[in-house]
Amino acid sequence: MARKQGDGPTKTDIDMTPMIDMTFQLITFFVFTLNFSTAVQDDRVQLPMSQLAKPAEGPSVEPITLQLMSDGRVIYSGEPVSLQDIGGYLENEKRVMISASKEPSTATVIVRADGRSTTGDVQDLIKVCQEKGFEKFVLRAQYDESH
Amino acid sequence: MAAKREGLSDKIAIDMTPMIDVVFQLITFFMLTLKTVITEGDFDIRMPLGASAGAASEDPLPPVRVRMTAGPDGERTSLTMNGQPLGDFEELRRRIIDLVGTGPGSNADKTEVELDCDPTLTYDNVIAAVTAVSGMVQPDGTVVELIKKIKFAPPKKN
Numbered sequence: 001m002a003r004k005q006g007d008g009p010t011k012t013d014i015d016m017t018p019m020i021d022m023t024f025q026l027i028t029f030f031v032f033t034l035n036f037s038t039a040v041q042d043d044r045v046q047l048p049m050s051q052l053a054k055p056a057e058g059p060s061v062e063p064i065t066l067q068l069m070s071d072g073r074v075i076y077s078g079e080p081v082s083l084q085d086i087g088g089y090l091e092n093e094k095r096v097m098i099s100a101s102k103e104p105s106t107a108t109v110i111v112r113a114d115g116r117s118t119t120g121d122v123q124d125l126i127k128v129c130q131e132k133g134f135e136k137f138v139l140r141a142q143y144d145e146s147h
Numbered sequence: 148m149a150a151k152r153e154g155l156s157d158k159i160a161i162d163m164t165p166m167i168d169v170v171f172q173l174i175t176f177f178m179l180t181l182k183t184v185i186t187e188g189d190f191d192i193r194m195p196l197g198a199s200a201g202a203a204s205e206d207p208l209p210p211v212r213v214r215m216t217a218g219p220d221g222e223r224t225s226l227t228m229n230g231q232p233l234g235d236f237e238e239l240r241r242r243i244i245d246l247v248g249t250g251p252g253s254n255a256d257k258t259e260v261e262l263d264c265d266p267t268l269t270y271d272n273v274i275a276a277v278t279a280v281s282g283m284v285q286p287d288g289t290v291v292e293l294i295k296k297i298k299f300a301p302p303k304k305n
Contacts, residue, residue, distance in 0.1 A: 016163050023170050030177030035184060048274035052282045052290060053188030060189075068270075110189065113270050118221055120266025122273070123302045126194055138189035141274045145186075 040065040040112070042075055048115035049144035060108040060138070064093055066129070068113035072121045083124055090132040104133035112140045190277050193259070193298045210259040211246065211294070213239065213276055217268035226276075236279040243280050243293055255293050263300035 045067045066086070067075040074086045081089060094104045109129050113122050126137055211229060218224045226233045233239050247254040260280045264273060283291045 013160075016167070020163070020167065020170070023167070023174060027170065027173050027177065030174065030181060033181060034177060035182065041185065041187075047187065048271045050188070050190075050274050050278040051284050052278050053186070053190075054290070055186055055188050115269065115271040115274070116221075117270045118266060119217075119264040119268040119270055119273050120302060122270055123266070123299055126299070127302070130194060135194065137192050137194050139192055139274065139277065140187050140189050141278075143186035143188055 040067070040110075042067050042078075042112070044069055044075060044080075045112050045114045046070070046116070047112060047140060047142040050141035051144045053141040053143045055143075060110065061136075062097070062102065062107040063110050064090075064107055064134070065110045065112060066125060068111065068117050068121055068125055070114040070116040072117065074125060083121065083128070086125065087128050087132065090129060090134070094132050094134075105135040107134055108136045108138060109134050110138050110140055190274070190281060190297065191295065192277075193296055208254060208258050210261045210298075211243070211280070212261050212263060212300075213280065214263045215265065215268055215272055215276065217265035219267075221267050221269040223268060223272045236275050239276065240279040240283055240293075244283070247293060249283075249291050249293075255295070258294050259296040259298065260294050261298055261300050266302060 069075060069080065073080040073082055075081070076086060076089050093107075097104050097107060109126075111122065111125065113125075122139075129137070212227075214225075214227045214230075215223055216225045226235070226239065228239055228242050231242075233242065243260075247258050249255075262273065262276060277297055280294050281297065282293050285291060
């Protein structure tokens with residue numbers, strides 16, 4: 001379409017095709033990278049690396065995620081809680097499970113501990129959970145692809 | 148812009164504006180919901196209640212005791228397996244393979260590892276030890292599974 005050279009404001013036709021092509025490419029990319037996983041991850045915890053930390057098949061049964069920060073505090077549902085206070089929150093978890101007629105021993109406690117935290121804190125955390133009747137524990141690590 | 152009436156090869160200008168608007172909305176939505184999920188995996192540990200009540204008695208083989216001591220800054224100062232000092236976690240893995248073997252006839256299912264760590268030891272070392280005893284990644288990327296039953300020794304009071 002030839003451009004009009006007459007009087008008045010001239011309109012310029014911009015060819016939109018490449019932009020739309022690119023935009024659709026972008027949409028496709030973002031649609032495919034969209035994931036609905038509800039995995040709890042938190043930047044305040046830097047997990048230790050492990051070559052064998054392959055993701056498990058299927059979600060855990062009744063997961064309770066406890067994240068231990070390097071300073072010894074525990075992130076429970078997004079809020080940092082001291083190790084002494086976590087027992088009260090776990091008591092609530094236990095009560096909720098019992099009221100839903102589930103045994104606390106069937107719950108899986110996912111321990112996401114920072115690599116710089118101390119083993120003693122991790123063991124204390126596990127001990128508190130055991131006192132509340134939780135028996136299944138998994139230690140979470142980040143998959144190390146460098147090997 | 149009015150469509151030209153003369154000639155057969157007329158081009159109809161479609162107004163692209165609403166489509167581009169919607170497409171940009173979509174892009175914005177998907178960009179903001181983008182989450183980069185780091186691959187994570189779990190290690191099971193056996194921590195039954197009343198560990199002193201002989202919970203591991205069904206294992207015919209005695210547990211492998213892995214002991215790690217810590218220095219003042221939490222760094223690992225020694226690593227021993229059943230009392231024998233080891234250099235690094237690679238050596239621990241070799242000893243475990245020597246002990247239980249791989250493939251059919253392996254004793255890996257019947258063996259349990261008990262981790263006995265100083266309370267001040269950094270947790271990185273625990274995961275490294277658990278990684279060393281629980282499997283081996285071969286050069287072709289396949290994983291040979293070793294001992295899956297791992298527990299912590301009761302923490303010592305100091």
